[in-house]
Amino acid sequence: MNNIYINGSGNVSPQATTDNRHFLENPLSFEVRRLKCIDPDYKRFIPAEQIRRMGRIIRMGIAASKLCLEDAGFGAAAVSAGEFVPDAIITGTGLGCVEETEKFLTSMIRNKEEFLTPTAFIQSTHNTVAGQIALMLKCHGYNFTYVHRGVSFESALTDAMTQMQLGEISNALVGGSDELTANSFAITSRLGLWKQNPVNTFNLLNDHQRGSVAGEGSAFFFLEDHQTACSQAILNGVTMFLNPSSPQEISSRVRDFLAVHQLNPGDIDLVLMGLNGDPRTDILYHDLVESDFPLTSLGYFKNLSGEYHTASAFATWLAAMMLKTQTVPEVIQINKPPARLEKVLIYNHFQGKNHAFILLSRP
Amino acid sequence: MDELINKLKKEVIEQLNLEEISPDDIDPDSSLFGEGLGLDSIDALELIVLLEKNYGIKIEDPKDGKKIFHSIRTMAEYITEHKK
Known part of the structure; x- marks a missing residue:
């Protein structure tokens, strides 16, 4: 069985992780109950006419995937121009596009199921991130999204590895994305998932309250069946x-x-x-x-x-x-x-x- | 009419999430689709919903859409004529 290499990665997270040349040089601590991603300048990755329709998780996913391809040695201009096309795009998400789903459902409730607008609905499905990346890269290859709770990303990785081992594909763009909204944080707080009081994140393991600190993020990886100068x-x-x-x-x-x-x-x-x-x-x-x-x-x-x-x-x-x-x-x-x-x-x-x-x- | 045009501009910007465009940037006579604001077919659906939701106007014949949604001014004129 041939090795599978991670030849590039892109990460949008609550830390400064969008430039792999500076690997966690200045980690950030917060006194919070929830962590929010640091938004990169999304206009660098998404044309202005398209960005207005995209919810945050979609922006995060596209930014992370393009950062990943750039990190793998494909120039930013080539990536933006859709000159590089991966064999497959496979993603995992636990809750999908929560923000757009909330918009769509709120609109349904407020307007008594009338006056439903298309944009929020189109953007609310779980596979929107993988779909939008494919559209931007002009990728007509295998496109799949796994929604398997806490192993969604691992399921995506497993799919990519299996197909590469079978020789179906020679590379794949694989990622995991989840976003947190005020609503989803409030609901999951009631389920007891998060700490009742803010905690210093650097002191996370010494805090004895029940629950954790909520987070979010999007990380993508370019997997290939051969080693390159960019292999991580x-x-x-x-x-x-x-x-x-x-x-x-x-x-x-x-x-x-x-x-x-x-x-x-x-x-x-x-x-x-x-x-x-x-x-x-x-x-x-x-x-x-x-x-x-x-x-x-x-x-x-x-x-x-x-x-x-x-x-x-x-x-x-x-x-x-x-x-x-x-x-x-x-x-x-x-x-x-x-x-x-x-x-x-x-x-x-x-x-x-x-x-x-x-x-x-x-x- | 000017008051309605200004209101419509704000509503269109909000409904279509036209980031970085202010009401002053929109010429009420310039085309909304193609060369003008560059809107597309999904935006057209959003505008149909906007007319129905905010003004109670339902467009029965889709062929009328091209004329109604030509510009902010044509939208305002149609609303003035058909508002219930």
Whole structure:
């Protein structure tokens, strides 16, 4: 089986992540209950006549995908002119285009299901981000969006890897996007997902309130079946599972996953965990460290991204950039970082239900 | 008529989310589609809904749309003639 390489990445997040030449040089801390993305100048990526119809998640997705292609070595002018066309565009999203869906539903309620306008409806479907990217790149290839709660991004990655391994495609633009609106934050607050009081994000793991800090973001990756000068990491594998019955099952799952790649837990240089500050579910990470990675270097990332369904896309960007630059930013370190970074394992779960491992290695 | 034209300009900007365009930028006699504001078929649907929602005017024959939505002034004239 040939290697699959991450040859470019683009990330719109609550941090300054839109320029991979400056990898988390000045991480930002916030005293908040929710994190909002730093909006790049979207007009650089989207023509003015099109941008007015696009909701925020669509803008974020297009910006991240174009940044990704630029990072992969395709010039900004060529990308904007649609001169580069990927074989496939595959995305994942937990909740899709929430802002436009709210607009459409609010209009239905206010106007008693009359006077429905087309724009919000067109933009409200989950596959709008992938669709709009395809339109901009003039890509008529495979286009698919996975909406699988906390493993939506991992599902997109799995699809791309499977098709590349089967030789159906030789490259793919793969991403994960989710947005948070005031309404969706209020509703999910009532479900107890978020902390009641603002927390300093750099102190996320020491805060004992229930819940996490809400987040959002869009990260895209250009996967190819060969190495280039832009290669950041090898994407070795992805696995997902639902509702594990016990910590022992998670331990068993990680060992089985690593065994497929002829690895043991001791071979992993750094485990990047989705710890989100919620003591109710962070225990699952601690249990796995205790059972399988007691001596391994550990990191986390939701102090930077916040919690959302496709936060693992942010983690994948972080892991790929760490492997490329051979640096482990201090802000993500839980214990002593490794002297050399060859293999990174991402372990993330969403609310203790949707679990996934992603394995990356140095090219 | 001028008052209605100014009101329409604001409503069109809001309905179509015409970022960076102010009412003063819109010439009431210039074409809304093509060379003028550069609106397209989706915008036309939005304008039909705007007329119905804000002025209670339903366009029965789609062929009339081309004439009605030629410019802000033609829209204002149609509203004045047909407002219930």
